[in-house]
Amino acid sequence: MEKRKTRDAFGDEILELGKENPDIYVIDIDIGKSCKTTEFKKQLPDQYVNVGIAEQNGCGVAAGLATTGKIPFVATYAVFGSMRMAEQIRQMVCYPHLNVKIACSHGGLTPADDGATHQGVEDMGVMRSLPGMTVIMPADYYATRKLVRAAAKYEGPVYLRFTRDDVPVIYSEDEEFEIGKAKKILEGKDISIIANGDTVAIAMEAAQSLAAEGISVKLFDMHTIKPIDKEAVMECINETGKIITVEDHSIFNGLGSAVSEIVAEAGRGVVRRIGINDKFGQSAPYHRLLEIYGITKENIINYAKELLK
């Protein structure tokens, strides 16, 4: 299976968007190389700003630019973009509902060898709490390109989360994506899996194994956790009643929580959340971290069997 990095997709798409529209800006915070904005800087210097290692200021500058009609994408790591500048995003972006995009690479445990300080596993939860913020994590290269484009077109604050490593390409180049509309990857009747980001590919493997054992899985890629696709979750509740959520994120306040809220309000259905359970990350190869924190195909299969008992 072909594998590509979602952060590369961001770099490629933002460059294209920038060439099409001179109002598209990139605000770098000294990690442009990692966030893949180097080409943008080189080709579109008049639409490029680097504020140095000063996230809070970077967010404010982006807000100011947005008031003049620019569409700034602030590029940094998820851990800094969601937390070092959380209050700036709240006060200067979300409160006035300005057209600023926070585009973060290295989401979840993916900066694996860097250890806990660089692994943003709470970011989507923090961002989901902010009024008017849209929160997106695409699953592969093409999904990222389409959703970055959709975010640029959407008028208002958006938090986008990409990752460090190559991930399997699961969509075709011409697949269309809409903010807030989940992608149904598999139709099934026994159990539902809702995943996002890099874990969608893991969920697909689990579904394949379950299918081999005669268990039919409905699988959604919930690339937008806010606004969440309530209809998709209701379909899971109504048609399977049993849902497993999978995310490379804390099980608090992210995808698992968002799905659970809908299930609780529906008053029926059962959820099992796979993700990081109130822990910090650590240094290890990424595949080992997924094992350590239980974000694995095996765990999905075990939960599915337990729920179907």
Added chain:
Amino acid sequence: MNDFTINELKEKAKELRKTALTMIHEARSGHPGGAFSAAELISVLYFKELRIDPQNPKWEDRDRFVLSKGHVCPILYSALIHRGYLPYETIHRLRKEGSPFQGHPDMKKCPGLDISSGSLGQGLSVAVGMALGGKRDKKDYRVFALVGDGECQEGQIWEAAETAAKYKLDNLVVFVDDNGLQCDGPCSEIMPNRDIAAKFREFGFNTFTIDGHKVEEIVAVLDMIRGRKDGIPTCVVMKTVKGKGVSYMENVAEWHGKAPNDAEFELAMAELEGGRQ
């Protein structure tokens, strides 16, 4: 730009103080101290210097004003009323439900505000973004920001300052309201600011230090820097008195964020009318 005389601008500052205090008194809460230390600046900006059109608050080529020390917004709201952005009756709406005059500025609710503000330390970065946007668009509008001396304790102020210098934002003017007091007491005790003008100079600004209650001095410095194209942002440190114009408020930290009772209000209005200097 309007042709108000120095004396008229002084009268306007007096009017702004009275309007602001009336609002704060009626709201039973607000921040008179820092509002009064900034009154002359707001008068000069809104009645003389700013290129604005109250009929067209979102005019693309307007000058921008960022009230980074957002808690002193009653003085800005007063200017917006007196310039006709909002009807005079809005004076009764400060901090009321559904009001354009929120406790801290909300650009979505109030015409004439270029940004929402109130969380200290963040406005200068936004002003830098506005000024940078203007430069890149080759527009000739300017951006004015007002920050407090206590607010300069926020690290983000200095991140913004170095960005202004890096991007050669000679269309940016930062005023520091150096009234020497913050919420908990004198800045010199809470967290000494050292020499604010020297700090901005080191961060790459043209700096001026003036008496922020002398309209002549504010006008003179603005006349001096208007049209400058030297690639250097400007910082004007205004030596001011917190609570200026009301005897019992002057230099009293307690009046940072407190509304006067009825008796105090009457006394303050009489003193302001009398033009206590």
